[in-house]
Amino acid sequence: MLAARVTRRWEKLPGKNTFCCDGRVMMARQKGVFYLTVALITGTCALFFGFECPYLAVHLSPAIPVFAVLLFLFVMAVLLRTSFSDPGVLPRALPEEATFIEMEIEAANGNVPAGQRPPPRIRNVEINNQIVKLKYCYTCKIFRPPRASHCSICDNCVDRFDHHCPWVGNCVGRRNYRYFYLFTLSLSLLTIYIFTFDIVHVVLRSMDSSFVNTLKETPGTVLEVLICFFTLWSVVGLTGFHTYLISMNQTTNEDIKGSWSGKNRVQNPYSHRNIIKNCCEVLCGPSYPSVLDRRGVMLEAPPATTTAPVKSTTPEPQTTKTTAPLIPNEHTPEDVKPSIDTTSDKTCPASEDEKPHLSQFPPLASPDSDTEAAPTHEVSQ
Amino acid sequence: MATEFHNLQELRHSASLATKVFIQRDYTEGTVCKFQTKFPAELDSRIERSLFEDTVKTLNNYYAEAEKIGGQSYLEGCLACATAYVIFLCMETRYEKVLKKISKYIQEQNEKIYAPRGLLITDPIERGMRVIEISVFEDRGSSGSSSGSSSTSSSSGR
Numbered sequence: 001m002l003a004a005r006v007t008r009r010w011e012k013l014p015g016k017n018t019f020c021c022d023g024r025v026m027m028a029r030q031k032g033v034f035y036l037t038v039a040l041i042t043g044t045c046a047l048f049f050g051f052e053c054p055y056l057a058v059h060l061s062p063a064i065p066v067f068a069v070l071l072f073l074f075v076m077a078v079l080l081r082t083s084f085s086d087p088g089v090l091p092r093a094l095p096e097e098a099t100f101i102e103m104e105i106e107a108a109n110g111n112v113p114a115g116q117r118p119p120p121r122i123r124n125v126e127i128n129n130q131i132v133k134l135k136y137c138y139t140c141k142i143f144r145p146p147r148a149s150h151c152s153i154c155d156n157c158v159d160r161f162d163h164h165c166p167w168v169g170n171c172v173g174r175r176n177y178r179y180f181y182l183f184t185l186s187l188s189l190l191t192i193y194i195f196t197f198d199i200v201h202v203v204l205r206s207m208d209s210s211f212v213n214t215l216k217e218t219p220g221t222v223l224e225v226l227i228c229f230f231t232l233w234s235v236v237g238l239t240g241f242h243t244y245l246i247s248m249n250q251t252t253n254e255d256i257k258g259s260w261s262g263k264n265r266v267q268n269p270y271s272h273r274n275i276i277k278n279c280c281e282v283l284c285g286p287s288y289p290s291v292l293d294r295r296g297v298m299l300e301a302p303p304a305t306t307t308a309p310v311k312s313t314t315p316e317p318q319t320t321k322t323t324a325p326l327i328p329n330e331h332t333p334e335d336v337k338p339s340i341d342t343t344s345d346k347t348c349p350a351s352e353d354e355k356p357h358l359s360q361f362p363p364l365a366s367p368d369s370d371t372e373a374a375p376t377h378e379v380s381q
Numbered sequence: 382m383a384t385e386f387h388n389l390q391e392l393r394h395s396a397s398l399a400t401k402v403f404i405q406r407d408y409t410e411g412t413v414c415k416f417q418t419k420f421p422a423e424l425d426s427r428i429e430r431s432l433f434e435d436t437v438k439t440l441n442n443y444y445a446e447a448e449k450i451g452g453q454s455y456l457e458g459c460l461a462c463a464t465a466y467v468i469f470l471c472m473e474t475r476y477e478k479v480l481k482k483i484s485k486y487i488q489e490q491n492e493k494i495y496a497p498r499g500l501l502i503t504d505p506i507e508r509g510m511r512v513i514e515i516s517v518f519e520d521r522g523s524s525g526s527s528s529g530s531s532s533t534s535s536s537s538g539r
Contacts, residue, residue, distance in 0.1 A: 077465035091509040096401045125408045132408070142511060146412055160412070179466065270411055284458040285450050287474045291509045 010294040014092060015156040023294035025084040027169045028154050034083055034169030041079070041187070044227050045072045047220035048194050052201045055218075059204060064197060071190045078183040079168065086290040087173030088159035090140065090148060098141035105136070128269040147270070149253050163252040172252075175290065178283050181246065184239040191235060195228040249278040396499060396518035404437065404513040414444040416505070416513055423517065428498050436490055436502070437513070440483065447479035480506060 010023035018027050027034070045068070053065035093101065105121055112118045121136030123143050134143045137150050140157045144150070149161035151171050160174035172180045198221050205214040215222060245255060249271040254260060260268040272278055402424060407417045418437045420430045457475060461468050487504050495502055495515075503514040 074465045077467060081466050090511070093511075094508070097403055097508065097512060097514070100401070100403050127408055127411055134408075142509075145406065145511070146408055182462065280455070281450055284455045286448055286454045286476045287457070287461070287469070289474070289476050289480060289506070291506055293507070 007298045008294065009296045009298055012298060013292070013294070015089070016154050017089075017156070019294065020084075026086050026089075026292075026294065027083055028164070028166075028171070030153075030166065031169045033166040037079070037167045038076075040227060040231075041072075041075060041190075044194060044224055045190075047224050048198075051218040051220040051224075052194075052197055055205065056197060056201055060200075068190075068193060068197075071186060071193060075183065075186045075190050078179045078186060082165075082172070082176045082179040082183050083168045083170050085170075085176045085179070086292055086294070087171040088161075088175040088288065089154075089171075089173075089290075089292045090142065090145070090157040090159055091292050092139070092157075093141040101136075101141065101143065130266045130269040132266065132269060147251060147254070160251060161253050175288050181239075181242050181283070184235055184242060187231075188236045188239045191228050191231045194224060195232065198225050198228070246279055246282045247275040249282065398516055399519040400517045402515045402517060404515065406511060413448050414505075414510055415441050421515075424500070424515065427500055427517065428495070432494055436494070439486065440505075440513070443479055443483045443486065447476045 008023050010019045010026075013019075016029050018029055018031070019025065020027070048068060049065060053068065056064045109118055121143075123134040123136075124131050125134060125146070126132075127146060132146050134146065136143050137157050139150060139155065142157065144157055145159060147160045148157050150157045151161060151164050153164045154171055156171070158171050158173035160177065162172040162177055162180070164171045165180065168180065168183070170176070201218070202211070202214055202221060205217070209217075242252075245252065248268065250260065250268060254268075260266065272281065400423060402421045404416050404421065407415045409415075416437050418434050418441075420433055424433060453475060484504055484506075487502050491502055499518040501516040501518065503516065505511070505513050508514055
C-alpha cells in the first residue's frame, strides 16, 4: 500500500517533545506556563499602549510608545525563538553504535563476578589539563559529551544543558541559551520601562487631577504596576544570575550541582579566565545547527511479520525507542530477552543455522535495511 | 583482502555490510567538534593510515573553521541580534555553509578513496556529531568475515 502522505522523522522521534508546523517547531509537552508568559507580556503591553501611551505621546514624546513597540517586538521574537527552537538535543544512538559502545564497555570492565554490580559506566577525558568524567546515558545509549545532560521532563540528552524552563516551555541548551538570555535581559528592560513610565504617567496626571481620580481614569495602570513590580524582582534577578554564569562560562546545571566549586573539585576547564572572552564565546559564538533530524522523510514500510519470506527486510525505525540494552546483561528483565532473539530472526533469516550464542547480538544492518541507501523496492510496497 | 568496487552504487547494491567502525570525538580541547585521529584496528587491512588520518584532519579543520570565534562570527551575531534574529529565517549561517562543504568533501572522499576500498563514511551530522561512522563492506562472493567478533556476514545466507 503506497502511503498517502510522507512520514517525517519528527513523528517517530523518541522523547517527550511536541512538534508543530510539520517539525519546524519543537517544544516540551507542558506548555501551560508558556501561554501564561505570552499572555502576561502581551496583556501588560496592551494595557500600556491603551492607557499610558496616548497621554505620554502627547504630553512627553511620541518616541516613548515607538520605543515600547520595538522593545515588545524584540522580547516576543527572542521568546518565540527560545521556545520553538531545538535546544541542542542529541539524537539517540542507533543500534549499531549502541552495540559498539556496549562492547567497548564490556571489554573495559572485564569479567565481573556473578552477583556483583558492574562498575558505573564512566569515561574519563582530559580537557585543558583537567579530568572530566563523561557519564553514560542509559536512555539514549551514549556517553554524554561534556556539559551535556539528560532532561527528564523532555526525555532527551541536551548539549550544554542549562535548565528546563517552564516559562518558555522548552529546555535551555547550547542552541537557544543566548536567545534565553536576551529574552530575560530585554524583558527586564521592558518591565523597567513600563514601570517607570507608569509612575511618570500617574505623577503627571495627578498634577492636573487628584491621585484617586487618575487611578479611576486609567485603571489599567494599577494592574500594570502590580505585574511589573513582581516581574521585576524575579526577571531582573534571573538576568543578573545568568550574567554571572556567562561571565564564568558556567551553566545553571553545573552551578546547582557545584561541579566547579569547592577546593578539591576540578576547576572549570571551559572558562577562558577572562570575563570578556567568556561573554563573547557564549553570546557571540557561532549559531550551532540542529543535529536532530526532524524534517527528513521516513520511508513507509510494511509492518514486520516473522512469517514473511520477503528479502526486502523491514527496516527498524532509525530512532527505535528501546529501553532494554541490546546486549542482555544482568539488568535486562527476563521477559525482554526473548524479544531480542526474535528481532534477529526477522532481519536475518539465514542466521538460524549459526551458533546460538551469536543470536544474542542483533545482526548488523544490511544495506537493504539502511533507509539512507533508499532501495526502490521498499517504496513500491 | 581488499575487494575492488568501482563506484558507490555498486558498493551499496552488491556488497554486504560486515561491520561498522565508529570514530569517537576528541574532547581534549573542550567542547569544540574534533574527532580522534587514532587509526582503528578494524581498518588496518582496508586503507592506508595516512589517507584515513588526512580525511579526519581535514574534517577537524572544517569544523574548527565553522566554530571559530572571531570577527565574522561577531558580525553575524550582532547583525542577527539587531534584527531580533529574524534574519536567520532567510539567511544561511556560517556554520551551515561549512556543513555543506563538509558534506561535499565526504561525498568526494567516498567516491575517490573509500568506496574503491569497500568502505563508506557517514556524515557525522547524521549521527548527532558524535561519531564518524565508517561502514565496512564485504563482497558477497568472498568467504569469511572482516575483523570484529560481532559480524554476521550474510554471505552465508545466499
